[in-house]
Amino acid sequence: MRPARAGVLHVQRGAVWATRRGPHAANAGAAGGDDVLRAGQRLRLHAGDVLVLEPIAVPGTPAQRVALHWQPAADTRWATEVARPASELQRALRDAVRAGGQLLRGTAAWAGHRLGPCRDARCLHDA
Incomplete structure (x- = not known):
């Protein structure tokens, strides 16, 4: 053999x-x-x-x-040159989507606060 x-x-x-x-x-x-x-x-x-x-x-x-x-x-070249970077890219894209969602929610909440009706004296001061 x-x-x-x-x-x-x-x-x-x-x-x-x-x-x-x-x-x-x-x-x-x-x-x-x-x-x-x-x-x-x-x-x-x-x-x-x-x-x-x-x-x-x-x-x-x-x-x-x-x-x-x-x-x-197992072919270690495949693991080190293709599989591991693909896994890291998948993780990074998942994190980017999560961060993008948090950014949109935060922006919407901020805009809603800034554009909402003024109910107290702080609104007038912040404007």
Whole structure:
């Protein structure tokens, strides 16, 4: 297996011996070593990683066919260059509409006060 994009390999059923490129004896479980992955476990891979998988029988459990699921990582460029700015723009437009409504209500209230009938001495003084 050599993924073109980063992602996560999920063992859904069975067990596999996973060998990554690199030294193995002193590096088991590290980026260049070997791993035994059982059902429910996940392994993160980077684009271009080399991984060899072999189905194995785990002692104490019956042999099973292996079922794997590959989930590519989300495209972070899309998130940072498009999705996040679009979300920020949506929030800004919503705030602008809210502020515009408050401005119209405030202006109407102010105009109504300024143009309304004068009922006390303050009106005559303000005018």
